[in-house]
Amino acid sequence: MERPAKRKCTAAGTGKVPCKYGKKCYRKNLEHLKQFKHYDDDEADEEVLSKDVVNNAEAADACESVQTGETIHPACVGSGSQEHKKLPTSHGEIIKCIEGLFLVKMPPDFYDFWQFCEQLNEDIPADALYDTLGLQLVGPFDALSGKLTGRNIKCMDDALCHWRYYYDPPEMQTVLRGDDEKLYHLGYFRDSPKEMPVFVASNFAQDSCKICKVGGNLFAAISKEISTALKKAKDSVMKAKLKKLNGTLIEFAEAKKYALDEATKKRPKPMAATFHGAGMVVPYNSATEVGYRPLPVSDAELRALLRKISSSSTDELHKKNMVELQDIIMNVHLANDECDYGMGLELGLDLFCFGCPKLHSVLLHIITLAYRLLDREEFAQIITAHLSRRKKGADLSVIDTP
Structure with missing residues (x-):
């Protein structure tokens, strides 16, 4: 057409x-x-x-x-002593604290899930699922526990990168960490920083950038984790613990009216899958066809080009391969001129997911421009902070341990 x-x-x-x-x-x-x-x-x-x-x-x-931490909401500032293990603030102040640290609001199931874990382990709620599922509550949960405050981070970038895995795009926010080998983790996935998450997702950062939908809320995600663990469990004692945990979870979730199936919140059809597979949603007018146009190359062609760039053995070869990428970038600029901002976001996310540090400076310009044109400034700040200190591995906490 x-x-x-x-x-x-x-x-x-x-x-x-x-x-x-x-x-x-x-x-x-x-x-x-x-x-x-x-x-x-x-x-x-x-x-x-x-x-x-x-x-x-x-x-x-x-x-x-x-830089001095003055912009951190007062509710986030604690002394680090035992008296401040739990934030001595109202629920409203806690919400502002987390939004101030992470630039996004957390959904109701986030706070209810913390309450659920407090019932399981009153002393250390973050470890409530460790013995049975090997999972620990991290990220914004550290703000709820009082571990992450305005006093133990040097700047806002610290909070934005706290437990942000190598392949976590700004749309994904880790809240549960798993093993340190395959770097399995779970997090909220949202299309816009101004909206609530559309689902809970998982990723094995050691293996790839692939993001998989797990459930519509944390209770649904953990229900699925329990089912998987029960199938693998061979020890009768562990099976009994998992069944008990499952019963407690079902009872709590039903009382709070959370569905435990895999259904996710209503979400517009993604314009593109992107390399991570979770999809990309941008505003699109179907009548005028304004908002998104596909990249001029297929995913396979783009991957092949990026492999050539990343494996370039000489500067001359690198420049030659970059010319092909610049042609694609030129198409993005033309798309931006006609308000098809989705193309730039798709290319930026694909470059990010490819994971080559040589492409960081190029992708930073493309993706931050796309986020800002889409009125997703918070995501632009998150990706900027992440790329400045992007690293592989499991040492992703910004909290100094004694």
Whole structure:
């Protein structure tokens, strides 16, 4: 089907050059706003300009203070003593604390699951599932336990990278860690930082970037883990423990009205599977076909190209192979000009999932631009922090152990 022609705007009489991104432009610096037109009238641009003077000043203050931890919500700051093992704050303050640390809100099942684990192990809820399933509660759960506070991280990047595995895209947030060999872990997967997770997913970081759906909430995910463990268990004592855990889980989940099947929350059909397989969702207008267009190469062709780039033995060969990638990137720029921001996100995620450090600088530019054009600034911050300290292995906690 032939794509409809895009409308071209003019800036007659305004003295400003039309910005190609219009109202969706992510650039907020003052010089850009002075030179380029984004709205239908100058008054609207001037209003945005005046607001950004204030916002930029506040942002500058925040950036300056983040290095000292001043931007961390007070509820996140503890002394580290036993008295502060649990946050002495209201539920509302805890929610703000976690959002301040991780830039996303946690769903209700997150807090209810912590309560469930407290019933299993009052002293150390994070270890409640370790003896039976080999799982530990980590990530934002460390903020609930009081282990992760504004006092034991140096900057916001610490929290954003806390238990972020090598192949965890910004859309995935680890909340349960497994073994240190295959680096199995479970986490929430969300399409937008402003929305709740669409499902709980798993990944074996030692093996690949593949992300698999496990359940619609943490209770459903653990129910599946118990079923898998029961099939593998040979010891009668362990089987009895697992059955007891399963009964307790079912009772608690039913009381809280959580479904234990694998059904996930309603989610629009993904535009592309991406290399990780969990899918990518972006706003798309089916009538105008605006929002996404597929990459000009297949997944197999892109993988082959990236393998050539990563294995380039000389600088000359590397530059030659990069020319092919630059052609694809040029298509992304053209797609961005016509508001098909999904193409850039797809390419960025594929480059991230390929996992080659040589591609980090290229993918960072592509994917952060895509996130910002899609109004997913929080994801842009997360990927920037992650790539600056991306590492393999299981040593992923930013909390200093005694």
